[in-house]
Amino acid sequence: MEFVKMHGLGNDFIIVQTGSWEEAGDLQPYARMICDRNFGVGADGLVAIGKDPQMDIFMRIFNPDGSEAEMCGNAIRCVARYAYENGLVKEPNLSLRTLAGSRYPVVETSAGQVKNIKVDMGKPILKRSLIPVQGRGSNVKILLEASMGTIEATAVSMGNPHCIIFVDDINKIPVALWGAELEVHPFFPAKTNVEFVQILGRNEMIMRVFERGAGLTLACGTGACAALVAAVLNGFADRDARVHLPGGDLLIEWSQDDQHVYMTGPAEQVFQGSIDLQQIT
Numbered sequence: 001m002e003f004v005k006m007h008g009l010g011n012d013f014i015i016v017q018t019g020s021w022e023e024a025g026d027l028q029p030y031a032r033m034i035c036d037r038n039f040g041v042g043a044d045g046l047v048a049i050g051k052d053p054q055m056d057i058f059m060r061i062f063n064p065d066g067s068e069a070e071m072c073g074n075a076i077r078c079v080a081r082y083a084y085e086n087g088l089v090k091e092p093n094l095s096l097r098t099l100a101g102s103r104y105p106v107v108e109t110s111a112g113q114v115k116n117i118k119v120d121m122g123k124p125i126l127k128r129s130l131i132p133v134q135g136r137g138s139n140v141k142i143l144l145e146a147s148m149g150t151i152e153a154t155a156v157s158m159g160n161p162h163c164i165i166f167v168d169d170i171n172k173i174p175v176a177l178w179g180a181e182l183e184v185h186p187f188f189p190a191k192t193n194v195e196f197v198q199i200l201g202r203n204e205m206i207m208r209v210f211e212r213g214a215g216l217t218l219a220c221g222t223g224a225c226a227a228l229v230a231a232v233l234n235g236f237a238d239r240d241a242r243v244h245l246p247g248g249d250l251l252i253e254w255s256q257d258d259q260h261v262y263m264t265g266p267a268e269q270v271f272q273g274s275i276d277l278q279q280i281t
């Protein structure tokens, strides 16, 4: 199986082309081994893409624990760039089918070089039952009982679930320890991605993430979108901000006009190769 390895701010993916959405599902059992950094190629996700009958491209993403995620912001930018540069699409603006619905990336170029990819990530989902979060009431300022005490969190879905916790000093937070516990907190029936966010100003924040099914990663596109939405809902930020992640920065805007979230950032290919699937079973 031929693949390319790409990353968005160090959030890295093995990208393979398959014939159809259904065929992409055949790869799910291999995700755990392929993503393993010691026994496989190593990545934060296995991404299957191909031509879609209704949209330009489809994308399915499998986490390193073998589960399927509905959405992935950093992978979408990688897929858009790959599709544009490899002639799967002719125009820089694409339509992309995901498990969470359609998304619309635009590949931004300057002097013939790809600079950034801007993605219309759609409207955030704020209804508690749809995120999903157990119980009734608001998605803002949810109180979670955990071993570290009572945590105040805001839950947002960008197609996949996120639990955002605002902190005073990000460097004092044991992200791996707390993230692993909150990922499987009983309030989140589909588990959750966990983001710790320190607000630096109305338009700037630092974020660390513990991804559902993947653990600590250097960046999370949907997480950065969810963090900005949560910051706006809590009155901490304006509707556009630079989000600093361990792998670099994302620019996020929650549009007043259409209520969609827009994410802008880079995507890079780092190498290509082939995998003998029989060797890794």
Ligand SMILES: N[C@@H](CCC[C@H](N)C(=O)O)C(=O)O
Pocket (backbone or CB within 6 Å): 011, 045, 063, 068, 069, 070, 071, 072, 073, 074, 075, 160, 161, 193, 211, 212, 213, 214, 217, 219, 220, 221, 222, 223
């Ligand atoms: N890194 C991604 C999110 C990938 C999926 C996530 N692990 C999940 O299970 O929801 C991003 O950039 O959005």
